[in-house]
Amino acid sequence: MVKTETFMPIILGTDNNAYGIARSLHEAFHIKPTCFGRGNLIMTRDSKIVNVIVRDFSDDEEFVKEITKIGQELKKAYQHLIIIAASDQYAEQVIRNKSKLEGLFDVPFIDQELLTSLTHKDKFYKLAEDTGLPIPGTQRITVENHKDFISKFDFPVALKPANTTEYLGIHFDGKKKAFIIDDAEELASTIDKIYQSGYSDTMILQEFIPGDDSHMRTVNAYVDHNGQVRMMVLGHPVLEDVTPNLIGNYVAIINDYNEKLYKQIKNFLETIKFHGFVNFDLKYDARDEEFKAFDVNVRPGRSSYFTTASGYNIFAEVVKDLALKEPFTKTVDAKADHLWLGVPKKLAVKYIEDEKIKAKVQKLIKEKKYSYTLYNSQDKSIKRNWRLYKYYHQYWQRYQTYFTNKENL
Template sequence: MAKQDFIPVILGTDINAYGMARSFHMEYGVTSRCIGKGRLFMTNFSDITTIKVVENLDEPDVFADALIAFANELKQEAEKLILIASSDSYAELVIRNQDKLAAHYELPFVAEKWIDELLYKDRFYALCEQYGLDFPATYIVTKENKDGVELPFGFPVALKPADSIAYLEASFEGKKKAYIIKEQAELERTLQAIYASSYAGKMIVQDFIPGDDSHMRVLNAYSDQTGKVRLMCLGRPLLEDCTPSLVGNYVAIVNEYNEDIYKQYQQFLEAIGYTGLANFDMKYDARDGKYKIFEINLRQGRSSFFTTGSGYNLAKFIVDNLVYGKHEAVVYAKTEHLWLGVPKEVALSYTEDKEAVTYMKQLIKEKKYCMTLQYDADKAIKRWWHVRKYYKSYEDRFKQFYEQKGNL
């Protein structure tokens, strides 16, 4: 039996993993091999994925050996294996083990020398300052100086961990992925709770940029192995997840074209020689007319299927480069499309920008929209039941947790 040109190997079994598996299947008809710590419904019972479970996969002394063993199982089936990460922790493990994995996998990831500068937000903001990327006014809190913090800017403020991977492991009452803090006493209480947990890293306090979710922007990029950017796709989020553990994740995005943003971030990525997938989150500040960066993810984002769904298949850019050795001119995505991570009714009901609601209705009427998990080529009954239940759960989540941001 002839070998396939490639097999995608995806770390994780969540919605991000499914989005990439769907991208590969849409373009090439291939089945992706997911490997993770457990089976999540997004990829379980699927016709376009298989799942291998390694319960302690995310442990550093297990990770590389497990992936090499998996590669040895697959090497008779394909000429190349492409490794994709669906979370920050998996991306970090790949990047820190590239010397071991490079002989077995094609790796669309940044070089290890950049990981600490990009992963830790306090160091990333220093890099932004060096390369002229705007970011919000920022104050760094440590476990040692957490008491009696005096901010150089007023409330409300945004609070988030500098080390999101270490923070993910911490457990305490009231934990959120990120916080909007309205007063000093609330800031002090929150910091006390965080530092009473296992988290000992820095916390980032930032001037809260006014405006609802529609002021956010998300940028997906792919850079080839020579450090040249090949794809940039900008989205305008209209609504964010309100689930406490998922705050900051987008659930409605429309594509947007902004050549200034494309050029600025292309210059940044090429200046540092970035390779692989990247995902930027930023927000428009109407007070000074600037787009201010929050973070970079060293992988495709959880909502990155909006790029594929709008006609710019992420998998194709990766495969063209890593499998077929193509080096095409950079593509600046320009299209009209809506991606949804919640039911249409939820997005239309809770999006605060009414002009955006009108635009969403137009795109829905024109059938220019998609949802990551709803794929006509993958409609196994058991999986479809779980997908419907998942999306429907957002009706209750928004009733319970939603908080307007436009008046902050």
């Protein structure tokens, strides 16, 4: 039997992903993990399976001070305090302060230098090219060349910032996480708005790989303290969030399996000497039958509970690695038949464009092989149930307002 008093996961964040991580650990070890964040969001509010600690901190110094206080108190009862970040901001904050946190906490994260190479998209794409990980056709736009820039790709094209941290701090009308640009005039106008708003780094222009959301893939992996990839779980997103500031997030995922892609991801992670949780976003390109990577995150994917729901609890791996000291034996390449949903099931069926995928989704729903992160039979109350109903139901209005058919792009 696992001695659960030897470890306490500390999840940074109180959002949907944080709840999914806490739920995974609760299901694996029957513990009540700690969520630590700046706000008490509805996803973890009134939960019976997680302890939520909210503190007001606005910078790194206050963050370290507050989490250290909590850690010192928890250390009286637990030998291992394992930090898991549920968002990019928290992951980057941990990495910036890694040397101050190690010792009191187990900190399964990479260092600042590698973080910069992965989160700055321009550097990530170069790293991917060097390690044989396929990427879409790419052009770089800079302050110096943006006024005379001409796309070498046919429209539509995708446009996004290389430096997401800097981009987060700027504001302009029509701002989006990423853009689908239909013509040269729109491209010039959008680029001009971005640089006039104060953005100073590179923008990435990429060929738009044909196909709707059913061509997307997402991989979640955990790499242990020796650089061994313990588990990889491949998901086939079949519907994306349409909310303007949430474009790129998935709201319906079916598990998938691809041996070649697993090998490419494993080679990439081991070559760069990664450690911790990582999430890749990719798109299948039918023209050359390759999965093209366009984003990597040094934390679990926002919909990462799909791993646990499908029978592959990736979050148990960090506990086995750091607290239970279980040695690496082999890489688990997940293979399952399951549907994860972040929107009402009827909405997903309505807005999925690919008829074969739609039929598969309907089949999995009929067979009851589906799940939600927040709907949890072990975590119910009248207040919580009502909040979650409203949270999921709001997506009907969002899709009616923002949905764009992509099947002919």
